[in-house]
Amino acid sequence: MKFLDVIRTAVHNSFRSKMRTALTVVAIFIGAFTLTITTAIGTGISSYIDNQLASVGSADVISIGKATEGDSTVDDGPARYDPDKATAASGFPGGATPPGLPVGALSDDDIASIRGTDGILDANPVVMVAPSYIEFDGNGKYELTVNPSAAVTKADLAAGSQLGGLDDTNELLLPASYLENLGFTNAESAEGRTVTIGSSTYQGEMKEVTATVVGIQNESLFGSGVGLGQQLTDALVDVQNTGKPRGAPVGYFAAVAHIGSDATQPEIDAIKADLEDQGFVGRTVADQIGTIQTVVNGIVGVLNAFAVIALIAAGFGIVNTLLMSVQERTREIGLMKAMGMSGGKIYALFSTEAVFIGFLGSAMGALVAIGVGSAISNVLSETLLSDLQGLDVLKFAPASVAGIVLVVMLIAFLAGTLPARRASKQNPIDALRYE
């Protein structure tokens, strides 16, 4: 029997018992549908994070903190108090240590030694400023959140340019969501305008600083809040420190260092190792985002596992369907064998039928998943997730959809081996006598 005839006959046979085939196809459909959707969620979120990472793009920035002894060991108990260590959370310009960051503070000496590390071009302490309000053109005062990572990331801009382009200017990046309240009609109209920022001094007295909006950024995972340029930050620190008693200890919770933008991963690793030897912890943007990615991958992995379990259950449906077919077609198989059909071809006939059923279910499941998923994804990105521009929760990559269909066909083939073997081993005489 020719290969094409085997396929044609197998396809034809699978339609002989329509109800039974249909039910098996439905089981596979559900599994393939789920797997396609979960994979698409994985792809969607991963590619969003990748895009964010690409737009952030500052591969040349390392955030550096003080390594605390407690970081490495849980069992050793607290480390001995060291009076030489820069201390006092109150010493951070602007307030307490943000949660989740190393507790140890960096002193000016530490900053100097970071600057002296091989491969590090420059290093600046990160200072926390907490301005009270922002106002444009007398349209009212609004609270503002400062984007702490503005210095280490590249903003995804709706208009204007990045921070650091203008000398002697108090540069500021405005999130798109601030535009309306402040009284701007659109992103372009805000570019280059001057806004006023209010901040209280150490004594609690309110002072104002003016700043120029250099760019407007889209809302994103890494870019919520107002981005402040270095000069504006310095100006706000000055305001905050006005009236601060002399001699209060100074420390920084972190520093931002630049390395050569062409640094390779081994070079970056070497710099991080070097920093570690000096008692610092360095984390690149990629390190930080990698953590998020790991969590997302974990969740998607669990979802996929459920879908695969559904598919394995569907595989047993195929086994069952085909065993019944083999039983029903005993005489037909016997006749074909009597007429010289080889066991191998009989095997191929039933395996092909299994694979075809698998293909039907998975192709339909994948297609419907793409249709339904795209619709849901569109609705979501216009409603619930509209703040996260550029996020398609479900993203269907042709390669992974094709991969799913192939995997299901493989599962179907494996499920078909038992019935196909049984059919191919049948003795034609027993089959022909079978009543």
Added chain:
Amino acid sequence: MNTPILSAQGIRKSYGRGSARFDALRGVSLDVNAGESIAIVGKSGSGKSTLMHLLALLDIPDGGRISVNGTDATKLSVKQVNQLRNEDFGFVFQQFFLTPNASVLDNVVLPLEIAGVSSKERKARGMAVLKQLELDDKAKNKAINLSGGQKQRVVIARALVNNPRVIFADEPTGNLDTATGSLVEDILFSLNKEQGITLVIVTHDVELAARCDRQIYIRDGLEEGIDTTAGAAA
């Protein structure tokens, strides 16, 4: 004399094991010569079908030897046996074994499909053999919608489509009324006379047996004696 196309020497066949063991054939020998028609005659349960299946290499004897054209069947590979059954043998079994919902033509060309003949040639040869059996107008009908006689003619067409050298027919008229039965007999014997196809016919019908060149009588798995009178006289 030429080597017989099929030869069985002292073949034995048992079914079951132990106390349930049943000896269906207990040492039967026979030669089938090319171009002759031979009847295997006996009562129900005497082992006729078993003998025919063994001659057609559908089963393997427990003892004795089967040769095809002088070659020991045990020396043939599985592939050669399949090819032999596919190309040189035609089968008419006790039941029709037609695929009910497939068309008459599709049923008839099954041996060609198994042989890997192209679908165009299958159709041409299938239609030719249906025409020969005056069934060409039924080619597109479903097999299930035919009468018993028509079904048996379809089965003969299927046995004939690959131009076999031997046709094995197991009770070819068993399921048919007398009139239709004799029609089917006529077809078989004309194939034997006109195309030189060897006939191995299993039957318990003495009249049908008498139309064959030779008769082998089987009783309880043993041969009763070879009658060599030319049977066409009946």
